[in-house]
Amino acid sequence: FSKLITRDTERALFVSSGEVYGADAPTPVPENYSGVIDANLSRSAYALAKIEGEIRGRELCVAQGAEFRVGRLFHTFGPGVRKNDGRSFADFLWQSAKGKKPILKSAGRDVRTFLYSLDAVVGLLQILLQDKLTEPINVGSERPFTILDFAIQISTQAGLFGETDMVASGDNYTHSPNHIIIPDTNRLKSLGWRQEIDLEESIDKTLAWIKAQNM
Numbered sequence: 464f465s466k467l468i469t470r471d472t473e474r475a476l477f478v479s480s481g482e483v484y485g486a487d488a489p490t491p492v493p494e495n496y497s498g499v500i501d502a503n504l505s506r507s508a509y510a511l512a513k514i515e516g517e518i519r520g521r522e523l524c525v526a527q528g529a530e531f532r533v534g535r536l537f538h539t540f541g542p543g544v545r546k547n548d549g550r551s552f553a554d555f556l557w558q559s560a561k562g563k564k565p566i567l568k569s570a571g572r573d574v575r576t577f578l579y580s581l582d583a584v585v586g587l588l589q590i591l592l593q594d595k596l597t598e599p600i601n602v603g604s605e606r607p608f609t610i611l612d613f614a615i616q617i618s619t620q621a622g623l624f625g626e627t628d629m630v631a632s633g634d635n636y637t638h639s640p641n642h643i644i645i646p647d648t649n650r651l652k653s654l655g656w657r658q659e660i661d662l663e664e665s666i667d668k669t670l671a672w673i674k675a676q677n678m
Contacts, residue, residue: 483535565628573642589656
């Protein structure tokens with residue numbers, strides 16, 4: 464941060480995460496909710512780092528006389544999603560695009576929302592360009608899906624008849640403590656943002672991009 468935010472910085476945007484709300488967040492979760500995060504869990508490091516980033520970034524911007532913006536990003540995907548991303552939705556997309564049934568490592572009951580990357584970028588730019596904005600803003604879709612239903616949707620659109628596989632998770636796999644996480648996007652909508660690309664089109668575009676890759 465100290466090298467990125469200087470006296471010449473007019474405005475900075477920190478891309479945070481919905482993970483900062485922790486487990487048992489209200490549905491949908493508003494930006495003024497302070498989550499409870501168990502620091503003893505291995506998966507908590509990411510959420511705690513994002514919280515620290517919000518705090519540290521704001522402090523540096525105040526010290527340098529710059530404006531600070533925070534966009535809390537929820538699950539986002541699109542062309543460019545990495546094959547080795549490691550998150551379940553990326554695995555489902557790559558597996559299905561290559562003609563393989565998406566593989567779940569759990570029962571898939573956790574609930575998430577999924578936003579196309581272009582819509583997310585538009586939302587983040589809207590936050591960055593807005594004047595007199597001090598509060599963090601959620602960036603995500605409000606349409607909930609269980610992980611299983613999302614895998615079935617991808618499988619269906621990939622021509623795999625909605626079929627999925629399940630394997631036992633290994634010792635290195637850690638389940639998320641956040642079972643349901645859905646953003647309240649009213650703040651972002653008040654800036655004029657709307658989700659323009661629905662889930663089905665998002666999946667089609669991403670599958671087409673993956674199929675075009677020589678990997």
